[in-house]
Amino acid sequence: MASVPARDIDILEKAKRGLDPDYVPHDDEEYMNDRQKDYFRMLLIEWKRSIHDSANSTLQSLKDGPIREPDLNDRASSETDWGIELRTRDRQRKLISKIDAALRRIDSDEYGYCEVTGEPIGLRRLIARPVATMTVEAQEAHERREKVSRDD
Template structure:
C-alpha cells in the first residue's frame, strides 16, 4: 500500500525525506529537498502553460458552423480557467521559494509552530500548520 502523504514528492520523482532522529527542523538538507520539489513543480506547470499556448495557436480555427465555434470557445475557456488556477499556484510556489530564501519556510504563519515535513511534502506551499488550517476552514464555513 502506498502512503498518500508521500504522493506529492513521488509525483516529481522525489523520495520522501528521511530525517535523522536528532536532526534539526528545516536544516539545509531539508530546505534543499523542498526547493527541488518546488522547482520541479513550477517547471511542470510552466511546461503546461507553454503547451496550452501552442495548442490554442495551432487549434484556433474559424469554424463556419456556430456549434463548432461554440465548442472550441468552450474548450479554450476551460483551458484558460485551468491555466489561471495554475498561474495562481505558480505565485504560491514563488512565495514558498522566497520563504525558503528567508529561512521562514516550514513554520506556521499564524502561530509559528513547525508545519511538519510530511504535511509540506503533501502540500509544499502550505503556510499554516494543520491546527490553524482547520480553524481557518471552520471560520470560512461559518462565514458562508
C-alpha cells in the same frame, strides 16, 4: 480543507519524479535542516518548471489557430474545453506566485513553520502541499472562520 485540482497533483507528482530518488525527508532528521530545505527548494523549482512547460503547450495550441469545428455542438464543446483550460492556467498562474513565496520563505528560514502559530507544519503535509503556510489545524480553523463570515 480546500481541494487541490487533480491536474495540479499530477504536475506535482511529475515534479517529484525529477528529484533525487534516494532522498525523501523523514521525521528522524532535524526539522528543516539544510538537506530538507534543499529538497523542498528543488521540488518547488521543478514544480514551477513543470507548470511553465504545461502553460507553454497550451499557448502553442492557442497559437495554432482558432477553433474551426463545422458542427455547432462540436464548436461549443471545444470552446468549453478551452475555457476550462484557460481557467486552469489562471489557477496555475496564482500557484506560481505561491511557489515563489515558498522559495522566499526557504531563503529566509521561515519555510515549514505555520504563519499563524509558528509551529512546524510537518513533513508529510509539506510533501503533499509544498506551498502550505499553515498547520492542518490552523488551516481548518481559518476555513471555518471563512465559512462563518461567508454565511453572514
